[in-house]
Structure formats: C-alpha cells, structure tokens
Amino acid sequence: xxxxxxxxxxxxxxxxxxxxxxxxxxxxxxxxxxxxxxxxxxxxxxxxxxxxxxxxxxxxxxxxxxxxxxxxxxxxxxxxxxxxxxxxxxxxxxxxxxxxxxxxxxxxxxxxxxxxxxxxxxxxxxxxxxxxxxxxxxxxxxxxxxxxxxxxxxxxxxxxxxxxxxxxxxxxxxxxxxxxxxxxxxxxxxxxxxxxxxxxxxxxxxxxxxxxxxxxxxxxxxxxxxx
Amino acid sequence: xxxxxxxxxxxxxxxxxxxxxxxxxxxxxxxxxxxxxxxxxxxxxxxxxxxxxxxxxxxxxxxxxxxxxxxxxxxxxxxxxxxxxxxxxxxxxxxxxxxxxxxxxxxxxxxxxxxxxxxxxxxxxxxxxxxxxxxxxxxxxxxxxxxxxxxxxxxxxxxxxxxxxxxxxxxxxxxxxxxxxxxxxxxxxxxxxxxxxxxxxxxxxxxxxxxxxxxxxxxxxxxxxxx
Amino acid sequence: xxxxxxxxxxxxxxxxxxxxxxxxxxxxxxxxxxxxxxxxxxxxxxxxxxxxxxxxxxxxxxxxxxxxxxxxxxxxxxxxxxxxxxxxxxxxxxxxxxxxxxxxxxxxxxxxxxxxxxxxxxxxxxxxxxxxxxxxxxxxxxxxxxxxxxxxxxxxxxxxxxxxxxxxxxxxxxxxxxxxxxxxxxxxxxxxxxxxxxxxxxxxxxxxxxxxxxxxxxxxxxxxxxx
Amino acid sequence: xxxxxxxxxxxxxxxxxxxxxxxxxxxxxxxxxxxxxxxxxxxxxxxxxxxxxxxxxxxxxxxxxxxxxxxxxxxxxxxxxxxxxxxxxxxxxxxxxxxxxxxxxxxxxxxxxxxxxxxxxxxxxxxxxxxxxxxxxxxxxxxxxxxxxxxxxxxxxxxxxxxxxxxxxxxxxxxxxxxxxxxxxxxxxxxxxxxxxxxxxxxxxxxxxxxxxxxxxxxxxxxxxxx
Numbered sequence: 046x047x048x049x050x051x052x053x054x055x056x057x058x059x060x061x062x063x064x065x066x067x068x069x070x071x072x073x074x075x076x077x078x079x080x081x082x083x084x085x086x087x088x089x090x091x092x093x094x095x096x097x098x099x100x101x102x103x104x105x106x107x108x109x110x111x112x113x114x115x116x117x118x119x120x121x122x123x124x125x126x127x128x129x130x131x132x133x134x135x136x137x138x139x140x141x142x143x144x145x146x147x148x149x150x151x152x153x154x155x156x157x158x159x160x161x162x163x164x165x166x167x168x169x170x171x172x173x174x175x176x177x178x179x180x181x182x183x184x185x186x187x188x189x190x191x192x193x194x195x196x197x198x199x200x201x202x203x204x205x206x207x208x209x210x211x212x213x214x215x216x217x218x219x220x221x222x223x224x225x226x227x228x229x230x231x232x233x234x235x236x237x238x239x240x241x242x243x244x245x246x247x248x249x250x251x252x253x254x255x256x257x258x259x260x261x262x263x264x265x266x267x268x269x270x271x272x
Numbered sequence: 273x274x275x276x277x278x279x280x281x282x283x284x285x286x287x288x289x290x291x292x293x294x295x296x297x298x299x300x301x302x303x304x305x306x307x308x309x310x311x312x313x314x315x316x317x318x319x320x321x322x323x324x325x326x327x328x329x330x331x332x333x334x335x336x337x338x339x340x341x342x343x344x345x346x347x348x349x350x351x352x353x354x355x356x357x358x359x360x361x362x363x364x365x366x367x368x369x370x371x372x373x374x375x376x377x378x379x380x381x382x383x384x385x386x387x388x389x390x391x392x393x394x395x396x397x398x399x400x401x402x403x404x405x406x407x408x409x410x411x412x413x414x415x416x417x418x419x420x421x422x423x424x425x426x427x428x429x430x431x432x433x434x435x436x437x438x439x440x441x442x443x444x445x446x447x448x449x450x451x452x453x454x455x456x457x458x459x460x461x462x463x464x465x466x467x468x469x470x471x472x473x474x475x476x477x478x479x480x481x482x483x484x485x486x487x488x489x490x491x492x493x494x495x496x497x498x499x
Numbered sequence: 500x501x502x503x504x505x506x507x508x509x510x511x512x513x514x515x516x517x518x519x520x521x522x523x524x525x526x527x528x529x530x531x532x533x534x535x536x537x538x539x540x541x542x543x544x545x546x547x548x549x550x551x552x553x554x555x556x557x558x559x560x561x562x563x564x565x566x567x568x569x570x571x572x573x574x575x576x577x578x579x580x581x582x583x584x585x586x587x588x589x590x591x592x593x594x595x596x597x598x599x600x601x602x603x604x605x606x607x608x609x610x611x612x613x614x615x616x617x618x619x620x621x622x623x624x625x626x627x628x629x630x631x632x633x634x635x636x637x638x639x640x641x642x643x644x645x646x647x648x649x650x651x652x653x654x655x656x657x658x659x660x661x662x663x664x665x666x667x668x669x670x671x672x673x674x675x676x677x678x679x680x681x682x683x684x685x686x687x688x689x690x691x692x693x694x695x696x697x698x699x700x701x702x703x704x705x706x707x708x709x710x711x712x713x714x715x716x717x718x719x720x721x722x723x724x725x726x
Numbered sequence: 727x728x729x730x731x732x733x734x735x736x737x738x739x740x741x742x743x744x745x746x747x748x749x750x751x752x753x754x755x756x757x758x759x760x761x762x763x764x765x766x767x768x769x770x771x772x773x774x775x776x777x778x779x780x781x782x783x784x785x786x787x788x789x790x791x792x793x794x795x796x797x798x799x800x801x802x803x804x805x806x807x808x809x810x811x812x813x814x815x816x817x818x819x820x821x822x823x824x825x826x827x828x829x830x831x832x833x834x835x836x837x838x839x840x841x842x843x844x845x846x847x848x849x850x851x852x853x854x855x856x857x858x859x860x861x862x863x864x865x866x867x868x869x870x871x872x873x874x875x876x877x878x879x880x881x882x883x884x885x886x887x888x889x890x891x892x893x894x895x896x897x898x899x900x901x902x903x904x905x906x907x908x909x910x911x912x913x914x915x916x917x918x919x920x921x922x923x924x925x926x927x928x929x930x931x932x933x934x935x936x937x938x939x940x941x942x943x944x945x946x947x948x949x950x951x952x953x
Contacts, residue, residue: 068684119716143695144695146615147691147693147696148696150613150692152700158439159377159441160440161298161373181706182712212612213613213614214613214615227296230295234295234370237374238373239374239377240698241375244471249377252402252403252408255403258408258409262346270346385831386894386895461824465831466828466831468824469829470832472829472834473832473833476831476834479892481859482857482893482894485862485863489866543951595842597915601920601922601923602923603840604930605922605926607930630933635938666841668842694926
C-alpha cells in the first residue's frame with residue numbers, strides 16, 4: 046500500500062544524508078496521505094545505507110502499525126501530533142543538524158535577520174519552552190509534539206514551517222516530504238548564517254520591510270519570485 | 273544569438289556551485305555584450321543540474337526579453353542598474369554565500385584587514401543602508417540596484433568589485449562573468465577570514481601601507497603580481 | 500593470533516579517517532580480548548593508507564609485545580591503564596579531532612546541554628586536571644591513563660564513555676572498537692555544537708529532566724530507543 | 727637540471743591543494759639544493775591543474791633565473807631570504823590558508839595551548855611586527871623575508887618552523903618541501919583549534935610541562951614518538 050509515498054519518503058530520508066544533515070541514524074522523515082490519514086515513516090535505528098522503500102512503516106494517526114515489519118521511528122508520536130494539529134502539512138522532518146541543534150541547545154529563537162530567512166520563514170524560528178516533569182516522564186515523544194503545537198498558538202505553521210525544540214533539535218514540515226526536507230536544509234543554513242552574523246555584530250538590526258517583501262513575493266496570491 | 277556568451281554565462285553559473293557558493297537555486301550570474309547592450313542571464317528558479325546554454329535568457333537594458341523561452345532571474349533589474357551605472361563592468365553575480373551573507377545580515381562593511389582582501393578590493397567591502405518604504409514596496413529589485421549605486425557615490429566599482437546589500441547578501445562584478453564569479457569566491461573567503469580574525473582579536477589593527485602595496489602591485493599600470 | 504580482532508581494529512582505525520577525525524597519523528584505536536587479556540593496537544607512526552590487518556600489534560596488559568613486527572602506538576600505555584581500570588570496556592580510541600581537542604585545550608568539561616549529548620553521555624564530558632612534574636617527566640603515557648582514571652573516581656565510565664585530557668585531546672571507549680569510534684564521532688559532534696551554542700547564548704540553560712529521559716530511554720533495562 | 731627536485735616541488739605544491747590550503751593560485755612551495763645553492767620554485771600565477779614538473783623555475787640565491795621559461799613566484803625573494811638566514815631548512819611554503827591567515831590578520835601570536843601544537847612547534851607561532859614605509863615601498867617581498875628573520879632573533883627556526891606575517895598570512899618551512907607542507911597543514915589545524923579554544927574559554931591555561939614533554943619526545947636526541 047502507498048508504494049509511491051514509500052518511495053518518496055525513502056528518497057527524502059536519503060536527501061537528508063546528501064545535504065549533510067544527519068550523522069549515523071539521527072534523523073527521520075515522514076509523509077501523510079490525507080485521504081486515508083495514513084502516515085509513512087522511516088523505521089527505527091536502521092542505517093541509511095541499507096534502507097529500501099519496502100522498509101518504510103505505515104501507521105495510522107493513533108500510531109498503530111498498519112503495514113511494515115519494522116518498528117517505526119521512536120519520534121513517530123511527535124510527527125503524528127503535528128499532522129493532527131497542522132492540517133495543511135503533509136511532510137515532517139526531524140534532524141540533529143549541527144547549527145539548528147546548536148540554537149535549540151542555546152534555547153532561543155533564531156531571529157529573522159535576512160532575506161534568506163524571510164524567503165522561507167515569516168517569523169523568527171521559534172524555540173519551545175522547557176518541558177515539565179509530567180511531560181518528560183509521561184508520553185514524552187507525544188508531549189514533544191504538544192509543546193511544539195503550544196508554541197504555535199499565535200503562529201501560522203505554513204508561514205513558519207519549522208521549530209526548535211529546546212535542548213533537543215529542529216523539526217520542520219512542508220506540503221510534502223521533499224518540501225519538509227527543503228525547509229530543514231534552509232533552517233540549517235539560516236542557523237549557521239545567524240550564528241556568524243551575531244558574532245560579527247551583536248548590535249545588528251533588521252529592516253522589517255524586507256521581511257514582508259521577501260516573504261510575500263514568494264508566498265501567497267501575489268508571489269512572483271523563483272530566482 | 274550571443275551563443276558564446278550564453279555558454280560562458282552557463283559555465284559561470286555552474287562555477288558558483290563548484291565553489292560551494294550556492295544552495296538550491298540561490299544565485300545568478302549575468303554578462304553584458306557592450307556592443308549590442310544585451311544582457312545574458314540565468315533563468316528564474318531553474319535547477320543547476322538541468323540548465324543548458326540554450327536556457328539562458330537575453331534581455332535588453334530596459335529588461336525586455338529579446339530571446340529565450342524562460343523568465344529571467346527575478347534579480348535581473350538589479351543587474352541592469354549595475355550595468356548602466358558601472359560602465360566598466362561586463363559580468364555580475366549575486367549569491368547567498370554563507371559568510372558574505374552573514375556580514376550583510378550583520379549590516380556592516382567587511383574591513384580591509386589583510387593582503388588577501390587588498391589584493392582584490394582597495395576599500396572595505398561596503399554595506400548598503402536600509403532601504404526605505406517606497407523603495408521596498410516599489411520596484412524593489414531595481415531599487416536594490418539603486419541603493420548599491422548610491423553606496424558607490426564615492427567609491428570606484430572597479431577597485432571595489434563587490435558590495436553587501438544590508439540584511440540580504442553579496443553582489444559582485446568584474447570585467448566578464450568569470451571575473452565576477454572569481455570576485456564572489458574571493459569575497460566569501462575574505463568574509464570568512466575576517467569573521468575569525470575579529471573573534472580572535474577584536475582590537476586588531478591593519479597596516480594601511482599594505483593595502484596600497486598589494487592593490488597596486490596587482491592592479492593598474494605598475495602591476496607585476498601574479499603569484 | 501586474534502586475526503578477527505586485528506581486522507576489526509584495522510577497520511575501526513580506517514573509520515576514524517572516514518569520519519574526518521584524524522589528520523596524518525594523529526589517532527589510534529585498540530581493542531582487548533577479555534579472555535586472553537591481550538590488546539590489539541595500531542602500530543606507531545604508520546600511514547593509514549598502507550596499514551593492513553597484519554600490521555596490528557598484539558600486546559599484553561603489561562605492554563609487552565606478544566606478536567607483531569612493528570612498534571605499538573606510543574599511546575599504548577594509556578590504553579592499557581584504561582582497560583585495567585574500566586573492566587566493562589573492550590575498545591579505546593584517541594584522536595586530536597578538531598572540536599574535542601579545542602575543548603581539551605580550553606581545559607573545561609563539555610556541559611550536557613542537549614539531547615544529542617544525553618543520548619550518549621549521562622554527564623558533562625569531563626576534562627582532567629593538570630598533570631604534575633613527576634607525572635609528565637615520569638612514565639608520561641601511563642600517567643595520562645592514571646589522570647583519566649582519577650577523574651572518573653565519581654563517574655561511571657560506561658555512562659560517560661569519553662574524556663578530555665587537558666591541553667591534549669579526547670579519549671573515548673566502548674563495548675568494542677567500533678563502539679569506541681562511534682563515541683569518538685559523537686563527542687566531536689557534541690563538542691562542535693556546544694561551542695556554537697555557548698557563543699550564540701552564553702546564558703543558556705539545560706532542562707535536567709531531558710538528560711535522565713534521553714539517557715535512560717537508550718541505555719539500561721528500560722531502553723526503548725533506536726531512532 | 728634538478729629534475730628530481732622539480733618533481734618533488736611540483737608534488738608538494740599539489741599537496742597544498744589536496745589539503746585544502748589554497749584557493750585559486752594563492753600558495754607556493756620551493757625547495758633548495760644545498761650543494762649547488764639553487765632553488766626550485768613554482769611559477770607565478772599558474773593554475774595548479776596545468777602545472778607540470780618542467781614548469782618549475784630554478785633560481786640562484788640572488789634571485790636570477792638559472793633555468794625555466796616562466797617567471798618564478800612573486801614571493802621568491804621572501805623564500806630566498808629565509809634560505810640564506812635559516813641554514814638548516816630546505817623547503818619553504820607560503821599560503822593564505824583560512825585560519826592561519828585569520829590569525830595573521832588578527833596580528834597576534836598563536837599561543838601554544840595544546841600538545842598538537844607542542845608536537846611540532848616549541849613556542850607560540852610568532853607574528854611579525856608592522857612593516858614600515860621604506861620596507862613596503864622598497865623591495866617589499868625581500869623585506870617580508872627580513873621582518874620574518876628579525877622576528878626570529880631569539881627563536882630557533884628549526885624548533886618553530888613557521889610564522890605569521892602580520893595582516894598577510896603564514897609561511898612555514900622544513901627539512902624539505904614535503905616537511906614544509908606538512909608544517910603548513912599542522913599550522914592551519916593549530917590555528918583553527920586555537921580560535922575555537924579561546925572562544926570557548928578566554929581564560930584558558932596551558933600546562934608548560936606538556937610543551938617540553940611533547941616537543942622533546944618527538945624532536946632531538948631523546949625522541950621516541952611516532953604515534
């Protein structure tokens with residue numbers, strides 16, 4: 046079932062490796078079929094070298110395995126919360142990519158200080174708050190999804206397709222698995238450039254007009270940009 | 273028409289990739305034929321993998337498409353302003369390369385603190401001022417060219433073949449497309465080294481004699497340098 | 500003798516190169532056979548390009564060569580001290596990898612500020628104290644092992660499978676040679692991310708709940724994690 | 727003449743590229759034959775891709791071309807001063823490698839803060855003083871050699887086989903061309919690690935006992951080290 050989607054999820058996972066976002070098995074991509082509400086996700090702990098499309102695991106939104114011989118990624122509950130809360134997304138990515146993870150460890154939002162950022166993310170890339178004891182000791186991976194959703198209470202997940210989970214790492218999403226990977230690559234590059242910018246000039250300022258211009262020339266009804 | 277120039281512009285665009293200056297499609301190179309005043313530029317949003325010489329777009333200095341089936345790069349109006357204002361240049365490059373973009377986001381000039389810089393740029397690499405509301409909401413890409421030209425009111429674009437557009441990224445130019453790419457690569461390397469230097473010693477000093485010596489042993493009538 | 504183990508130690512040494520942890524010959528891996536108490540280790544000063552399994556040197560825990568035509572790595576006495584003191588380890592790695600060595604030069608522990616760290620190391624990665632004159636001028640390589648063991652007086656080497664030797668570099672270990680290399684790669688990545696995190700936000704805070712959660716979902720009797 | 731040495735100098739120049747120390751043509755290696763006092767050096771401005779052994783230029787210690795159709799590197803006078811002043815060296819390298827050049831721009835010595843440094847350089851890697859007007863406007867490349875030699879008034883060039891020329895970049899040397907390249911690679915790595923170390927802990931301290939131990943276990947009559 047969903048053989049096409051399995052193939053796409055496999056290739057999206059391999060793209061994480063190609064873009065240098067994962068070390069060992071530290072990353073996972075999923076995609077959802079919105080008609081059947083089934084999610085295809087990478088199996089747990091499997092090496093990228095050996096992975097084939099048939100190894101992808103199919104789960105429903107309750108996290109039950111519908112097809113597949115392997116265990117789904119341990120982060121599956123986080124993905125499922127995001128698919129339920131953010132109705133317009135169809136792909137989710139989690140990595141421990143170097144610079145985005147470093148900002149997550151720093152525990153602060155990545156400020157929107159350039160057009161590269163504004164081309165993809167309307168706001169600062171938000172960082173979640175500390176998880177409390179019942180969240181961490183309870184259904185931890187599911188609660189990780191919940192703290193992300195709480196952080197987006199006043200944010201539009203389509204305009205800000207990524208987040209930093211404090212002291213953990215980045216999650217990103219998009220209109221499909223490829224788009225979610227694309228946003229993960231962009232987030233890593235934005236995180237790298239921002240860390241250099243604030244080192245070079247801690248008093249830097251952003252021109253807010255550029256955020257509106259760059260975001261809306263690429264997104265929404267009046268978009269005209271494709272460099 | 274201009275088949276040779278299309279081939280050169282294609283190869284210059286691919287050189288950006290080879291030198292690690294572009295992620296996805298975030299960069300563009302153009303060249304002008306000063307006899308006909310026609311500009312050859314990369315098409316908008318096309319993947320570097322698929323690009324062929326025949327995909328290059330030919331526009332006139334008013335931005336009208338003279339030949340080509342694809343849309344020219346969205347940054348075309350910026351390139352055209354530069355060709356009109358800086359009569360001695362025949363190639364223009366725009367990238368979001370990591371370190372140069374980080375300095376553009378920092379919003380400050382890259383100081384001339386070494387002979388690597390002085391071999392290619394006589395002055396600090398200047399950063400433009402904030403664009404105002406009418407510039408950003410008006411003909412934005414054209415006005416981006418205008419703020420660059422304003423920044424060069426007291427600078428010679430041949431002696432300082434590049435600029436940082438504040439909160440955006442670098443533009444560079446040269447006597448042809450290859451030279452403009454060469455200067456883009458140099459600017460990225462200078463930006464990287466400068467960010468390390470000022471971290472290591474915020475009180476560093478430059479010997480101004482070295483700027484004159486290195487710039488003029490490589491440029492102008494008394495040049496003798498070619499390492 | 501121990502031909503299988505020689506092959507594993509060879510491949511583990513080559514993996515250091517593959518992961519970018521060594522320049523020239525600056526690294527070594529060993530493994531112990533706990534039944535015979537014999538240790539297989541890389542020969543001294545040999546280029547990784549030329550190394551074959553038969554070049555691996557077999558020594559006993561007193562450091563006497565049991566088999567092999569070449570001299571064992573100069574760091575052999577350090578490895579042997581670790582095998583004697585830490586009964587549960589069967590592989591040891593030493594490198595001068597860039598970021599871990601930079602922290603060793605900085606002379607401070609790498610704080611546990613993220614789940615990447617907590618997935619592998621329960622505590623901060625400890626840095627040893629200064630060695631004194633009799634240690635440095637005496638049996639220096641053996642004493643290097645001793646200062647590591649002293650540093651672990653109140654630490655469990657299985658839960659914290661690595662250390663920074665002050666002004667020198669990292670050692671790591673594991674349940675076999677591959678695991679020790681794996682931990683060396685992780686330590687380098689953790690060191691890199693931590694250096695970025697503290698630059699971006701010197702006042703960062705860690706949620707201690709995450710350390711317990713991440714470490715014990717991957718280690719010990721209740722482990723369930725394999726991403 | 728000196729065909730063997732030309733081959734060695736060619737390969738040493740190509741090794742600079744292999745180790746990532748040069749961009750474009752920004753680097754050069756030479757070697758001296760102490761019997762004839764002839765120096766073989768890379769030609770000026772030639773691409774590394776096209777260079778062959780026969781393109782190497784032979785000059786005498788007065789800088790006169792003895793054999794070769796091409797101009798020798800513009801930095802030749804600096805190399806010659808070093809060969810005259812430092813009788814025990816037979817290879818010289820100049821690069822603009824990223825981190826060593828960044829320290830040269832910072833204008834300060836690279837402190838000896840680790841055993842990687844102490845394995846190769848007994849002292850801090852020294853930075854020269856500012857060159858004065860007559861030096862810069864006079865025989866600049868020769869005077870560059872002179873400020874290096876002045877900086878070594880109280881230093882042994884064999885124990886400290888490299889230098890930073892202020893606001894310019896690194897020179898290194900060794901017992902032959904390969905050794906000089908080896909030291910250039912080490913210097914770049916030391917410069918990188920030191921820049922991270924002092925960012926992570928500006929108050930770091932070095933254990934001076936380690937400098938003596940590491941330097942002399944690898945150099946001099948009691949050396950025993952070869953990792």
